[in-house]
Amino acid sequence: MRGLRKRYGAALAVDDLTFTVPPGRVTGFVGPNGAGKSTTLRLILGLDRPDGGTALVGGRPYRSLRRPITHLGAMLDASAVHPSRKASDHLLWMAHAAGLKKARVAEVLEQVGLSSVGRRAVGGYSLGMRQRLGIAAALLGDPPMLIFDEPVNGLDPDGVRWIRILLRSLAAEGRAVLVSSHLMSELEDTADHLVVIGRGRLIADTDVRSLLAAASDDRVVVRTTHRQEAMTSLSRAGATVAAGESGQVTVAGLPAERIAALLTSDGIPFTGLNEHRASLEEAYMDLTRDAVDYRERT
Numbered sequence: 001m002r003g004l005r006k007r008y009g010a011a012l013a014v015d016d017l018t019f020t021v022p023p024g025r026v027t028g029f030v031g032p033n034g035a036g037k038s039t040t041l042r043l044i045l046g047l048d049r050p051d052g053g054t055a056l057v058g059g060r061p062y063r064s065l066r067r068p069i070t071h072l073g074a075m076l077d078a079s080a081v082h083p084s085r086k087a088s089d090h091l092l093w094m095a096h097a098a099g100l101k102k103a104r105v106a107e108v109l110e111q112v113g114l115s116s117v118g119r120r121a122v123g124g125y126s127l128g129m130r131q132r133l134g135i136a137a138a139l140l141g142d143p144p145m146l147i148f149d150e151p152v153n154g155l156d157p158d159g160v161r162w163i164r165i166l167l168r169s170l171a172a173e174g175r176a177v178l179v180s181s182h183l184m185s186e187l188e189d190t191a192d193h194l195v196v197i198g199r200g201r202l203i204a205d206t207d208v209r210s211l212l213a214a215a216s217d218d219r220v221v222v223r224t225t226h227r228q229e230a231m232t233s234l235s236r237a238g239a240t241v242a243a244g245e246s247g248q249v250t251v252a253g254l255p256a257e258r259i260a261a262l263l264t265s266d267g268i269p270f271t272g273l274n275e276h277r278a279s280l281e282e283a284y285m286d287l288t289r290d291a292v293d294y295r296e297r298t
C-alpha cells in the first residue's frame with residue numbers, strides 16, 4: 001500500500017496509508033472498530049476503488065492478475081455463500097473459474113476439517129463451519145499471499161487455536177499472511193509483525209517484540225509488610241518510590257536484582273518482586289487511545 005486513501009462522503013475511511021506485507025510472516029492488521037481495516041482489504045482486492053494511492057499485489061493491481069486466487073487468497077466475509085449451495089460445489093465453481101484441478105476441492109476441505117460435511121448445504125453450517133469454508137476458499141489456489149478479515153470471529157477455543165496454528169504454518173511455508181482483528185489479544189501468539197491503524201491512519205508498523213519493549217517501563221513492584229522501611233532504603237539508593245496498594249511499593253530507577261540485594265542487606269522482608277511487563281493489549285490501548293471513536297469515559 002502506498003499513500004492509499006478512500007473517502008466515504010465526509011469520512012476519510014483510509015487516510016494516506018503506506019505499509020508492506022512481506023512473505024514468511026504473519027502481519028497483524030489491527031485497529032479499533034471503524035479504523036478502516038475492512039476498507040483497506042477491499043481496496044487491495046479491487047472491490048473498491050481508492051481515491052488516491054495504490055494497493056499492489058506482488059507489484060500489480062489485483063484486478064489485472066490472471067487467475068487471481070492463485071496469487072492472493074482472501075476471506076473477507078465468510079457468510080457470503082449461497083445458503084442452498086453445497087460447500088464442495090461452492091469451491092468447485094471457484095476452482096473451475098480459476099482453471100484449477102477439481103481435486104483441489106477435496107484437498108482444501110480436508111485441510112480445514114470439513115471433508116465429512118462438504119456435501120451439505122452451507123445454509124445448515126454453523127458460524128465456525130462457515131469460517132472454515134471461507135478459509136478453504138482462500139487456500140484453494142495455493143496462493144503465496146493470504147488475507148483473512150477477522151478469521152476467529154465466532155469460533156470456539158478449539159477453532160481459535162486451529163486458526164492460530166494454520167496462520168503460523170502458512171507463514172512458515174513462506175507465504176505473506178495478513179490477518180485483521182480489532183482485538184489485540186487474538187493476535188498475541190499469532191502475529192510476528194503489527195500494522196496498527198486508527199481513524200484510517202497508520203499508528204504503528206512494528207514487530208511485536210519492540211512494541212512490547214517500548215510499552216514496558218522499568219518499574220518493579222515490591223510486596224512487603226515493611227513498606228516504610230523499604231521505601232526509605234530504596235530511595236536512599238537513588239530509586240524513585242511510590243506506595244502502591246496495601247503492602248506494595250512501586251520502584252523505578254533500579255533493576256530488580258539490585259532491589260532484592262538492597263532489601264536483603266538492610267534486613268527488610270519481602271514476599272514478591274515483579275517487573276512490570278506490558279501486555280500486548282496494554283501497548284495497543286496506549287497506541288490507539290486517541291484513535292477510538294467510541295470509548296466510555298470511565
Ligand SMILES: Nc1ncnc2c1ncn2[C@@H]1O[C@H](COP(=O)(O)OP(=O)(O)OP(=O)(O)O)[C@@H](O)[C@H]1O
Nearest residue numbers: 008011013031032033034035036037038039040182
Ligand atoms: N460503504 C461504505 N459507505 C460509507 N461509509 C463506509 C463504508 N464502508 C466503510 N465506511 C466507513 O469507513 C470507516 C472505516 O470502516 P471499516 O469497515 O473499514 O473499519 P474497520 O476497521 O474494518 O472496522 P471494524 O473493526 O468495526 O470492522 C467507518 O467510519 C465506516 O463507517
